[in-house]
Amino acid sequence: MEMSYLSGAERISLALRSLYAAFGYEKYKMSRFEPYDFYAENRSFVAGDNILTFTDTNGRLMAMKPDVTMSIVKNYRGGEVRAVYNESVYRDEGDLGEFREIMQIGVERIGTIDFAAEEEVLRLAKLSLAELGEGYILDIGSASLVLGLMEETDAPESAKKALLAAVNGKNAGLCGALCEKYALPDSVGAAWKTLCEVYGGAGDVIPALASIALNDKMESAAAELSEIAGSLGGVNVDFSIVTDLRYYNGVVFKGYLRGSHAPVLSGGRYDNLVHSLGKSAGAIGFAVYLDSLGVESGESGAIRVALPKGRLGERVYELFESSGFGCPEMREKSRRLIFENESAGVSFFWAKPSDVPIYVERGAADIGVAGSDILEEYRPDVYELLDLGLGKCRMCVAAPESFKDDTSRPLRVATKFPNIARRYYSDLSREIDIIHLTGSIELAPIVGLSDVIVDIVETGGTLRENGLKPFETITDISARLIANRASYKFRTSAVLKLKKAVETALSEG
Ligand code: PRP
8 A cells, every 4th residue: 555645653553553453452432522520530640730621512511631541441341351542632741831632542451451461461562662663662660569668668658759759760869868867777778779770671670679579569569570571571670660659550661762752652550540430450551652753852872961051060070071071172262062072972062051951851962960959940851860969059038137927918939940939838838929030039029029039049148248048948959960761771871881980080079
């Protein structure tokens, strides 16, 4: 058949549908919208903060579908279901809170999910990736192993959530700090740290997982991963892909293509969702994101490092230089932005400090250095590999010396960091009026624009000279080494080599 008039996504969609049909998966067609009530009742399972709604001609509030799996499960009437769908979902996923149409093709198996059923779905995921491109990685992890470890973790729910976030960001530093703060036993701390750090083939990772198992649940989850990985061959084990423990309860997996910065396939075992919707069955499935195909963020032989322009960036560059990753041309005075040292396998570029995480998240840089203030404000989807201990300062609430909070009205807060300020005051249940400024924040309370500021204090000089004083410290700040998720996976040894060299240079002062 002549197929040249089809777009890349259409060709792939056709190829995948025929692959799934060959395994007995039947087409499942659904309406684009559903009554909003269904999603409101099951809010915790819906991705994104908002649902796109409209009122139909009968006055009913309807939702543009934010999720396909939930609708398939809702209509499950027993028996063994093998379904394939090709649908759009509507989610507010962008930074600007705009709704996007996301084209997905996916499969769901609902019914009795034994090892063979799980293996079949994972095999289909692997075959799908092979269909999408030559260089691909399929990562598998286990939600039940994390749930098992949570049972052994005697800490508040918020701390367990923070530990999971540390695993999600491969942030061993945060993980260690949390274990210390909540005085967790060494065995529990070591298990969390292992989940933060392990990545690679099953042969290397499974023995490490078996050695940290603290109960039957963790032990059998490690055994299950081992069995699946052995049967599929060529998959990596990773726990940074385990995110949603309300939705998933067993094996989870994500697929990456060489050159694309975000996963193109995502899925897992989701009996939790099925049970929450009042059905008794097991379920496993995945979706391929058709829109993310063909968007290449580029790749080069050298590891690409984004440095923050300015004083901090220069100190960070010196650190890289003393780690053996220097680039002599960077010392010359010029307005060039990109530099490469071919023999050291590294290239650098200067970016505005608050833009560094964007370059890294989107894969235009493999590695970057950003202040923890910026990471906390924007929460980019990157790995945070190391606290460099440079650029230390703190995020404070400051105000004129005479300031007294008038709790009878909202507090007017001027800041460059609206998200940090909002979260801080929301934890205190204090109503605020955010005034988002972009610089010279100290001016705001002096000229009566705000009551307080939330800003960075380094020496305290700026505050003093303007008759202001810090009232509260929200958080300590320092520079962090961050990495793009896909770069970490495709270039693990180069990324880890650079991290290790920087760590050594830091410890040698
Ligand atoms: C930061 C911050 C404070 C100042 C604090 O401003 O916003 O103004 O540094 O440093 P200090 O405690 O050592 O006085 P920055 O220099 O980034 O410029 P900005 O005013 O444009 O935000």
